Each structure stands twice: as structure tokens, then as C-alpha cells.
Amino acid sequence: MTELPQSNAETETKILDLAERLIRQNGYNGFSFREIASGVGVKSSSVHYYFPTKADLGAKVARRYADRFLEALGDPEDSPTRAQDLLTRLHDEFAKALGQDGQMCLCGVLAAEATGLPASVAEEAKGFFDRAENWLRISLSQTDWGEGRPAKEIERQSLAVLAQLEGGLLIARVQERPELFDLMKPQIPET
Amino acid sequence: MTELPQSNAETETKILDLAERLIRQNGYNGFSFREIASGVGVKSSSVHYYFPTKADLGAKVARRYADRFLEALGDPEDSPTRAQDLLTRLHDEFAKALGQDGQMCLCGVLAAEATGLPASVAEEAKGFFDRAENWLRISLSQTDWGEGRPAKEIERQSLAVLAQLEGGLLIARVQERPELFDLMKPQIPET
DNA sequence: GTCTATAATTTGATAGAC
DNA sequence: GTCTATCAAATTATAGAC
Numbered sequence A, B: 001m002t003e004l005p006q007s008n009a010e011t012e013t014k015i016l017d018l019a020e021r022l023i024r025q026n027g028y029n030g031f032s033f034r035e036i037a038s039g040v041g042v043k044s045s046s047v048h049y050y051f052p053t054k055a056d057l058g059a060k061v062a063r064r065y066a067d068r069f070l071e072a073l074g075d076p077e078d079s080p081t082r083a084q085d086l087l088t089r090l091h092d093e094f095a096k097a098l099g100q101d102g103q104m105c106l107c108g109v110l111a112a113e114a115t116g117l118p119a120s121v122a123e124e125a126k127g128f129f130d131r132a133e134n135w136l137r138i139s140l141s142q143t144d145w146g147e148g149r150p151a152k153e154i155e156r157q158s159l160a161v162l163a164q165l166e167g168g169l170l171i172a173r174v175q176e177r178p179e180l181f182d183l184m185k186p187q188i189p190e191t
Numbered sequence C: 001g002t003c004t005a006t007a008a009t010t011t012g013a014t015a016g017a018c
Numbered sequence D: 001g002t003c004t005a006t007c008a009a010a011t012t013a014t015a016g017a018c
Helices: A008-026 A033-040 A044-050 A054-073 A083-101 A106-112 A119-141 A151-174 A179-183 B008-026 B033-040 B044-050 B054-073 B083-101 B106-112 B119-141 B151-174 B179-183
Strands: none
Touching: A008 A033, A008 A044, A008 A054, A008 A106, A033 A044, A054 A083, A054 A106, A054 A119, A083 A119, A083 A151, A083 A179, A106 A119, A106 A151, A106 B106, A106 B151, A119 A151, A119 B151, A151 A179, A151 B106, A151 B119, A151 B151, A151 B179, A179 B151, B008 B033, B008 B044, B008 B054, B008 B106, B033 B044, B054 B083, B054 B106, B054 B119, B083 B119, B083 B151, B083 B179, B106 B119, B106 B151, B119 B151, B151 B179
16 A cells, blocks of 8 residues: 555645635635645645736635635524624624634735725625625515514614624734624624 | 926925825735835835835825815814714715715725735724714714704614615626615614 | 845745655 | 746846946
8 A cells, every 4th residue: 555646636626625724814816826836735836827827816815715614604594593693603704713712703904905906806806795795685684673563674783783893803903803703793783 | 597306395295196096996915115206206205205114105195185085074063963973065066976976985905805904004994984973973973863862863873874885886896887875865763 | 316237035835756 | 736947027136236
């Protein structure tokens, strides 16, 4: 039994993992192919083998992140029916990354650099917010708070909640005080 | 009367102005000295004359932005005494840049890249949020809503409002729908 | 204060051997 | 699939003339 060489999928996954970590820390313009390569233990030409251009890599990282995030949220049909529980659920999901290693939401970082991104990458970041807002809007409309409420107000509230969560990550991290994010659990107005 | 050469202060101001615009569009890692130079109409060595390093330039841009923003907010003593008016006031201030040319809050952009920034730049971004939160906390404590409320709850609410505004800019801009930011005017919970 | 010239490094990307 | 070797361009920054 000789040692098996590293499989392709493993290298590709390692590249995606490291790229995600670096983007969440320093932004899309804050990492290089060589940095990825040395971290993964290959040469930069091998990174190009999997992802021909930097935009390709960035777009795939964003897509994978959005897919994973939405899958973790689950089917909106199964979301909590009490609005406060729903918001707690969403807050927890955003809190995961920050608590583990002080990282922002990947698509929040990309959104901040939006105008300077390759179109394909910006498009993926945009798509993340579309999907997240869609999930929250449907979930919220099925809660005690949302039942019978005008669609426009539910949309408004969904956006406001997402905005607060993204901004909360931003502020908690730049202040190097992750506990601030817990303080900023969104609340639904009583009215 | 011969034509006067451009004065020093003018060049320096032009550099700061353009650097601010570029950072707000593409982030700190998304602009270069040469880009600044060609936009201002000088050579990159002249930019280094005013700002020896990129970190120097970044830090001064951030400081100037924070000073200007806080000055525009004015003395907290003079803030509206009705909480809703206060939040409208703050929302309007954040909306200015977005409405004019689709730009984020400078320190929001920097916060997103925080871990990859030179320490001096990150420090200035941090300071902006300290000052903004301080302003809001004092202002809010003097409103109808804030009178007699526990300090901890006022702090919590101040952070939540700032987070929503920053996140709102982020989302509205990446979606290329500035009008979304108007939808996301923060509300104070009745309780 | 602004320039020319250039150093030293890094970047994204490609060709071709194995 | 990974490597060596390399390219062309861009980056921050400095030295020194005017």
C-alpha cells in the first residue's frame, strides 16, 4: 500500500476554504493567488488550474457561501412561527462565523467593495441578498407578527433586519468586540 | 499677471478628495497612488510628497471623513428631542452620500476590510464608530424615548440603529437600488 | 512642490515539461 | 494534476534634478 496522492477534490476544496477565509478577513482585493497557493501547499499555477482567473475563484467562493448559508436556514415552511424566535434563529446563523474566528459575512465584505469587483463576483454577492431577503420575507409572513400584514411592510421589515445583522457584524468586528453583536439582536416593533 | 501655479493646499485637498471617493467605491486595497496621481493631474511621487505612505493617506482620509461627519451631526445638545425626529436626522445624514453618487459610508467600507488594513487606518475607522455611537447615545438619552431609560438599553439601541444604517447602505448599494435605503429608516420599538 | 527615473516587490496569468 | 520558469504589468516607495 503506497501513500495515495492528494485527490483533486481535496485540493480544490482547500483552495475554496482558504480563499473564503482570506476574503472575509481582508476583502477580495486583499488576497493573492500566491497567498492561496502557499497556504494550501501547492504552486500558484495549480490554483489557476482549478480557477483560471481570480474572478472565477471569487465568484465560486461567493456562490458556495450563499448556497451553504441558505441551506443552513432551511425551508421557510419550517421556520419558527413566532417572529421573535425567527429573528433569533437568523441572528444565530450570522453569529456563527463571528464567534468562531471573528469573521464577517462573506457577502457583506464583497458588498462593501462592490463597485470595484469583477461583474461576476458582484453578481453573486447581489444574489446572496436576494435569496436571504426572500427567505426572511416568506418566513416572516408566516409568523404571528406577519399574518395579515401588508406585503410592503413585511418587505420593509425583512430588509431592515438583514441590514441590522450585516451592519452589526461590521461594527462588532471593527471594534474587536464580538459581544456587541449579541446586544444587537433585532426586535420587531410591536405596532 | 501671469497664471498662478496651483497652491499646495489645493493639491493636497484634491488628493484627499479623490482618495476618499476611490476608497468608498472600491475599498482601501482597491486604489493606487498612480490612480490618485493621474486623476489629480500630478505624478505619483508628488502624492508621496504629501502622504509618505499609503497608510498615511488612508488614515488622514478616514480622520477627515469622521470629523466632517460628526461636525455635520452637530452638538448632541441641539439634537431633536423626539426620538423619531432624531433617527430621521441621522438617516438623512447617511443618505446624503448614497443619494449623490451611490457611495457607501467610508468607515463602513474600511470596517469590512478591517483585518487587512494597516493598524493606523483600522484605528481611525474604529474611532468613527466610537464617536458616532457616543453622539447617538447622548442624543437618544435626551429624547422622549430615552428619558429615564436604563443606560444599557440606550446603548443597545444606539448600536442597533447604527448597524442598521451601515448595513442598509451596504445592501442598497450592492443591489443598485438606492431607494431601498429610504425604506430602511430605523424605528424605535414602542416598549 | 513637482518632476524624471528607477528600484524592489508583488500581482495575475501562461507555456510547456513531467 | 502539479511543477518550473517566466512574462508583462502594476505596486509602493525613494533619490535626486529643477
